[in-house]
Amino acid sequence: MNFTLILFILTIVTGVAWLADRFVFMPGRRRRADAALAEFDRQQRAAGTQHALAGNEAASARARVRDEQLRQPWWLEYSASFFPVILLVFVLRSFIIEPFKIPSASMVPTLQVGDFIVVNKFSYGLRLPVLNRKVVPLGDPQRGDVVVFRYPEDESVDYIKRVVGLPGDTVSYQDKRLTINGQPVPEQALPDYFDAERVNYAKQYREDLLGRKHLILNNPSVPPYVLGASQFPNREACQYNDRGVVCKVPAGSYFVMGDNRDNSADSRYWGFVPDRNLVGRAFFIWLNFGDMKRIGRFD
Structure with missing residues (x-):
């Protein structure tokens, strides 16, 4: 198969994944992250001063909760994440310069x-x-x-x-x-x-x-x-x-x-x-x- 065609297909596939992540999946993950953080804060308040996490320990735990909810699924990580690089290579190779041996x-x-x-x-x-x-x-x-x-x-x-x-x-x-x-x-x-x-x-x-x-x-x-x-x-x-x-x-x-x-x-x-x-x-x-x-x- 023509390499340009392969690169074009990869650009389209990763581009669709990037758009879907940006406008569909990421807002959903943010909502879940906000809800999880709200629940974490509620549990901290309910635990009282004696049992609640304090200081840096609380901040680290809160960050872990947020990161866990915002983490991309593996199929998005290996598609949407590569879109900017693949797009750059596709544009350079298609319109500006191309290497040959x-x-x-x-x-x-x-x-x-x-x-x-x-x-x-x-x-x-x-x-x-x-x-x-x-x-x-x-x-x-x-x-x-x-x-x-x-x-x-x-x-x-x-x-x-x-x-x-x-x-x-x-x-x-x-x-x-x-x-x-x-x-x-x-x-x-x-x-x-x-x-x-x-x-x-x-x-x-x-x-x-x-x-x-x-x-x-x-x-x-x-x-x-x-x-x-x-x-x-x-x-x-x-x-x-x-x-x-x-x-x-x-x-x-x-x-x-x-x-x-x-x-x-x-x-x-x-x-x-x-x-x-x-x-x-x-x-x-x-x-x-x-x-x-x-x-x-x-x-």
């Missing part, structure tokens, strides 16, 4: 396996949780943004890639060179990068995606053609050949790629990312147990 090497060298990242949930508009329907438009993805989205072929799975094509763009990836709207994307060669997953060296470049610079990898031993592309929506907008692929990005969708170009299942294989599938913009690494120095913003 990088599970694969598709975004190496920008993001490493095991990186814990933070995703800005409102960069591309406020969306209703669970339904994921945009209700307040605040912005759109830009070329070069690293985005988290619900995988179009299985929306229960979250993916992370870099946006390279906006709606209406013509994106060409031929012979491992990226061209957007007929303009080749500049690349600066850097020292080779050791790919630990494939145990070999990959060619490393600094790509300037129309003003957004970031690192990418290419493996010379991998052929440029796309093998195994699925039958995705708007597939007719893409032409495949032995040099790669050329796609016209449809309205309301985005073309995304991994920075580890020859080790990434992305729009070349399964198509475009609809705007409704966007989760948010990734921008910060806050932890990696394998490398504690990997903390900070990334391009």
